[in-house]
Amino acid sequence: MTTVGVLALQGSFNEHMAALRKIGVKGVEVRKPEQLESVDSLIIPGGESTTMAKLAHYHNLFPALREFVNSGKPVWGTCAGLIFLANKAVGLKTGGQELVGGLNCTVHRNFFGSQLQSFETELSVPKLAKQEGGPDACRGVFIRAPAILEVGPDVEILADYPVTSDNLASMAPSDEDKENEMGPLDRVIVAVRQGNLLGTAFHPELTADTRWHSLFLRMGEVKGERSLQCASASNSDDPEGKGAPDLPIFE
Numbered sequence: 001m002t003t004v005g006v007l008a009l010q011g012s013f014n015e016h017m018a019a020l021r022k023i024g025v026k027g028v029e030v031r032k033p034e035q036l037e038s039v040d041s042l043i044i045p046g047g048e049s050t051t052m053a054k055l056a057h058y059h060n061l062f063p064a065l066r067e068f069v070n071s072g073k074p075v076w077g078t079c080a081g082l083i084f085l086a087n088k089a090v091g092l093k094t095g096g097q098e099l100v101g102g103l104n105c106t107v108h109r110n111f112f113g114s115q116l117q118s119f120e121t122e123l124s125v126p127k128l129a130k131q132e133g134g135p136d137a138c139r140g141v142f143i144r145a146p147a148i149l150e151v152g153p154d155v156e157i158l159a160d161y162p163v164t165s166d167n168l169a170s171m172a173p174s175d176e177d178k179e180n181e182m183g184p185l186d187r188v189i190v191a192v193r194q195g196n197l198l199g200t201a202f203h204p205e206l207t208a209d210t211r212w213h214s215l216f217l218r219m220g221e222v223k224g225e226r227s228l229q230c231a232s233a234s235n236s237d238d239p240e241g242k243g244a245p246d247l248p249i250f251e
């Protein structure tokens with residue numbers, strides 16, 4: 001049985017552990033570099049990326065995290081975790097922060113503004129639905145969320161989101177990264193896949209929809225490791241996703 005590591009320094013690692021339990025998968029909290037040796041894939045959760053980077057540095061995790069990403073094992077970054085995986089991040093705190101890198105994209109750390117500008121929305125996710133079944137949309141919980149401003153040619157876009165005057169209003173006037181460097185954007189990217197790497201700017205682990213977790217597990221299956229029976233079983237009694245509304249859960 002596959003073992004999924006969840007980086008457990010800070011942020012929403014408990015919620016990812018709960019989502020994995022729900023689909024019958026063993027999650028292991030990872031706090032030390034050597035623990036990465038015994039997991040098959042890794043989730044880097046949301047939280048606060050600057051703080052998480054300081055903790056990762058303190059625990060000497062960066063070299064092992066980079067090695068893990070380069071090994072080709074699946075790694076999924078949600079929100080702050082997405083920032084960790086990006087090759088380039090803008091809108092950082094003064095002094096910057098260390099990144100793991102590997103994902104060929106530029107991320108804006110707080111694109112959608114402060115905690116107060118957090119929001120929930122329906123995202124169109126036809127590629128996710130095609131692979132995992134269920135509806136063509138998923139609930140996106142954006143908490144002080146980053147956004148991907150541009151991606152390299154090897155990156156597949158799984159979801160994007162329109163930039164409206166509302167979310168532009170949340171831009172700090174001094175925020176030159178969004179305006180000058182990138183030019184005006186009418187959409188930003190909020191979910192991507194590049195080979196063994198998955199990145200989401202929102203928090204699937206805070207909803208009842210387990211399809212992002214099962215997609216991630218499927219990425220590790222290419223090597224023929226695990227049957228997704230338990231994951232698909234959890235969706236099979238509601239293949240159209242018409243049952244209970246997909247409200248956020250905080251288990």
Ligand SMILES: NC(=O)CC[C@H](N)C(=O)O
Nearest residue numbers: 046047048049079080109
């Ligand atoms: N919910 C989140 O993970 C927020 C991430 C936050 N923007 C950061 O800088 O890390």
